[in-house]
Amino acid sequence: xxxxxxxxxxxxxxxxxxxxxxxxxxxxxxxxxxxxxxxxxxxxxxxxxxxxxxxxxxxxxxxxxxxxxxxxxxxxxxxxxxxxxxxxxxxxxxxxxxxxxxxxxxxxxxxxxxxxxxxxxxxxxxxxxxxxxxxxxxxxxxxxxxxxxxxxxxxxxxxxxxxxxxxxxxxxxxxxxxxxxxxxxxxxxxxxxxxxxxxxxxxxxxxxxxxxxxxxx
Numbered sequence: 001x002x003x004x005x006x007x008x009x010x011x012x013x014x015x016x017x018x019x020x021x022x023x024x025x026x027x028x029x030x031x032x033x034x035x036x037x038x039x040x041x042x043x044x045x046x047x048x049x050x051x052x053x054x055x056x057x058x059x060x061x062x063x064x065x066x067x068x069x070x071x072x073x074x075x076x077x078x079x080x081x082x083x084x085x086x087x088x089x090x091x092x093x094x095x096x097x098x099x100x101x102x103x104x105x106x107x108x109x110x111x112x113x114x115x116x117x118x119x120x121x122x123x124x125x126x127x128x129x130x131x132x133x134x135x136x137x138x139x140x141x142x143x144x145x146x147x148x149x150x151x152x153x154x155x156x157x158x159x160x161x162x163x164x165x166x167x168x169x170x171x172x173x174x175x176x177x178x179x180x181x182x183x184x185x186x187x188x189x190x191x192x193x194x195x196x197x198x199x200x201x202x203x204x205x206x207x208x209x210x211x212x213x214x215x216x217x
Contacts, residue, residue: 001123002046004029006037006063007082008055012106016050023116032056034066041070045077048123053083053090064090071101078123082106086133099204102128102165121165127208128165150192158185163208 003025007013010032017027029040033056037049049070052063067079071094078100081090086105094101102122108130109115118128151159154175161171168186172179186204189195195203 001025001048001119002028003048003050003119004031004037004040004046006031006034006049006051006055006066008032008052008059012109016109019112019116020119034062037066038069041074041077045074048078048080048119050080050082050119053081061090064094068093071098078102078125080104080119080122080128082109099125099127103133104128104130105132118165126165127163127204129163129208131160131164147193151189155185155189155192158182159189159207162186162189162204 003020005013005016005020005027006029007016013030013032017030020027028044028046029037031037031040034051037051041049049067051067051070054060055062064081064083067081068090070077070079075098079094080102081094082104084106094103100122102118104115104118108118121128148156157175158171161174166174168179168182172182175182186207189207190203193207195207
């Protein structure tokens with residue numbers, strides 16, 4: 001897999017580069033700011049971009065704005081956003097009805113196996129949202145939403161794990177239920193959230209988008 005990285009911390013950036021190379025991936029670009037990342041993508045598209053939310057010159061939202069621009073200009077490139085904190089107002093905007101996107105807190109990188117798994121899931125068109133991002137979105141809700149209120153506690157738990165990017169098998173293992181039980185919960189979630197069966201896009205992504213939209217408050 002070809003991966004481009006934009007991270008202003010040299011130590012973290014080089015650490016990620018070494019980890020990816022050791023796993024057999026090719027690092028096509030390793031830069032410290034958003035402009036350099038966009039220039040690199042204009043020359044050659046990678047399979048995946050890993051980008052920090054806050055980078056030079058202002059350390060506000062340069063990275064996340066670059067990620068959104070990449071989603072628009074390079075739709076075939078998967079995007080994995082790294083952040084020190086939860087920037088909740090960008091979470092649902094990143095999804096825009098498609099997969100191939102992730103949002104992880106930097107502390108999660110210490111879980112190397114989980115980080116590498118998230119990279120693969122996102123590159124394959126799935127989603128990978130950090131559990132803390134999901135919890136923060138729920139905590140920041142401005143009030144109950146009718147569609148979310150229709151979900152049972154178990155269905156809410158299943159949807160949260162979908163948002164984190166877990167497969168049906170992984171969800172079943174975490175909730176100690178059968179895969180067929182998980183599939184039934186997911187179909188019920190789709191129905192309650194109004195995710196049409198005939199949709200041309202990934203239904204799981206649409207469910208996550210609805211989930212984030214309704215909890216972003």
